[in-house]
Amino acid sequence: MKKTLLVFLILFSFFSFNSLGQNTENTIEYSYNNFGKKEALIKRIEEIYKQKKKASYTKEHEEELEKFLDKSLKRIKSNLEDSTYIFNEELNSKLNNILQKIVKNNSSNTQEHTILINKSLIPNAAAYGNGLFVVNLGLIYLLDNEDELAFVLCHELAHQNLEHSKQKTDSIIHFYNSKKTKDEVEKIKNLSYGKGKAGRALLKKIRYDITSTSRVNEFAADEYGKKYYLNSGYKEYFAYTSMKKMELIEELIFSKKIAWDSIFSFKNYKFKKHLLEEEEEEMSFFDSDATLDDFEENNPDSLRTHPHIKDRILRIKGEIKDTLNIPKTINSSFKKYKTLAEKLIIKSYIDQNYLDVSFYMLANKLNAENNTFYIDEFSRLLIKLYRLKSKLALGKYVDQPSNSEEKSSLDEIRMFMNNSSIKDIRELIEAYEKHYGLELKI
């Protein structure tokens, strides 16, 4: 997961502007359906898409643009149905308040703004243009105070005001539908050999053209975003720490070493420590740990939509001295939003059966905070594990441990889930029930 997460981050994230909908399959919890707000929201989003169609730069490929936007709208609507976007009164209000404060201090634009909260753990935000924004729960979970979150929203607002989403949509439509591209495709189709290579080179070129514009736009959004940020009275230092946390994400997320035996220390229960270890000796095919790749077109650097975070930090840090040790500056009033985000992530990850991340996030909560929420969620987690193992379906949702020599705590818990027999899990559930005086239905 950690590796997947990092690759994902490199390729697609860090407060982007976006012209497309997300596509994640989820189960329902904290759904808009349960709050009677869905219909009004859909109306609002439909209105946004109407504006987007009218406001497009290009008249050349109108039909393609319309199809593109219709499909994007359909995806957003479907993500509202499947609870990719969740509703939480406190979090939604908080985000809206911050955004309103920034708008009030910076712009005469009276456009209505709509923020959707995506339940993903990946720290990311996006501006879809015409007042539509998405903020992932992972961003609120990672950041430590309102200022840091405000900087991200300023960056997204800058994307919107600079019309980056519109530009991107336009350039995608243009690149794929221009006469030049069509001629090149025809030429490639008629090649007697080397079609694949030429096709991939063309795709790479188009992709590069689109992403290089994106990279330039990111710097612009940082620059304008920082102005909005300072105009709104936020502290310059936290713009820097906000960015720095993105750079240090690997150290901040999933890096904590967890003593699993102490997490599973229940009365009259002996935790089988060997379940955390690989049963079989690892046998690598090659001496090198790195993936051997003969195909240079897979180089992720050429697919980056965002510049390297280091370059962005250099531009926005001003006089602040760059350091690897950024102090934790959790604002007490912001802490409740962080905790809320964390709880929502735990809940939704258990719902989606991503049990490894759920175990990791719950690990230190169970003993540290005698809170019924965590106790109940841990119960749900154990029952889910039992059921998935019984159906031989755990592998659908939980990765095998990574092949790196040093196993992380996330790898260890994956190993534990994989190695445990149904009987082992039943014993664990029984011990857990006794420890907390519960009666669980498995």
Add this chain to the structure above:
Amino acid sequence: MRKLLFLTVILITNLMYSQTKVIEDIADYKLLNNGVLSNNDNSVDGYYFFYKVDDLEDRKTEYAIIILDKNLNETARKSYIGAQNSKLIQGVFDGNQISFLFMNEPKKFLKIIGFDRKGKEVESLKYELSRTDIIFSKKQRRLNNEIRLIPISKKGVLLRYFKNHGEHIGFISTNKKENWNTDSPIDTIGFKEDLIKQSELFNSNLKQYNFLGIGKSYIAFNEITTSSYYYGYDREIQSIFFKILKVDTGEEIYSEEIKLKIKKKEEVKSYLNVVFTEDGIMALGKYYIGSKNLKKGKSAGIFVDKISYAGEIESTKNINWEDQLFEKFQEENSRKGKNHIFFHDIIKTEDGYIAIGEQYRKVLTEEGFVSKLITLGIASATKILISDAYFFEFDQNFNLKDIKKITKKASLYSGLSDLKSAEESAQHLKFYGYFDYLMTQNKGNRFFSTFVNTQLDKKKKPTSIHYKTVIYKDSKYSESSFTIPLNDNIKRRVLPAKFGHLLIYEYDKETEKSSLRLEKIDAE
């Protein structure tokens, strides 16, 4: 999380236009086949996916081989430029290198390419074939005799292939020792590929190798010499030798001719399984008394020979069905006296050996009887019912200690001659892979034996595949079973995986997505 088998090399965010679809189609890798990187103890080291990347000049093609380790992590994406229409047959890992066996039908050759531990391609080996060799290889495939690579731990690979109507074994060293090849008598006759004369094939000493055991340094097989490799009335077995070879030199350390003509009360052995242990080589088989019984395939019992690595028989033990073994086995089942056991494998444990078998018996079914009437006796009224799994436990000296019965779903097979004995029919079923037994993975004092059984509805359409794994651990047996439903929308297959696991492959027709996931077999 399950691994999606992506076919697109460059992923573009949420593509939605016909134009990009066209470009993607051109730029895609096309998956040609995939397989398991196997080792020789029925466990798995990884998986490979073989893609066509591009047509190149001079009728060459660029292929990509994507290698996943046994935990489904991608470890390499290698380019291979070869002749057009190359077909990847198999991949193996011997600890020194990954070897891939290719066949090119139009150009008529077999080729082995390898990647060393640094991921570099090593010099390839090419075996020229004739058109007849290719046709012959395909016919053999239908008889479950496949061209195969067999990895020999840290030493090299054995190649089993067909040429000039005979079977051959070649050894390719991966640790800088000499390669060797079994002799090919027919080569000396000057066989012409387009002119097959039966007279040339008679008495031509064609070889066939039935592997009985593959160890870290030794292999054991039955070498059968026949007048013709084709099954038919004119096929005559000329000799059978049970042989043990040292792999890296090809040196024969043991050879025993199996008598084909025996007297009325004479005893003859048929070797079925060989296990290489620290104490010596254990060879297990059935023995027959009298030519009549041998012809009928009616064995008198089982035997175990202990052979030293110097090639000396150290001990022989016969266990007569009537004396001991059969009695105890029959006590376990309802149709006393009617049941037989077919041994698939023998596993060395800390305190002895366990022979793994399946119970079978001949049954006369009503349905079979009706078909026999309708077809005026042509159809077979008898069927073979394969039922429970049996584990025969022996001590170090092959004294029977216990018999463990594991109940499982039954399978019924027809199409066998009424005149064949039950044991003869069982040999036939084994040959065509009709027994439910799939494989045993063995590690230390534990093993997992898996049996697969397809369930049919009233119209005989397969509805589900039932898997039962018998787990032997700490001298105790446990079972784990699961059923994979079959439906028209999602295709599912179960493939071998690392020790104690199964790999589940799913293809969703609606989304056109394939996925792979590893699941651990539950050992309570």
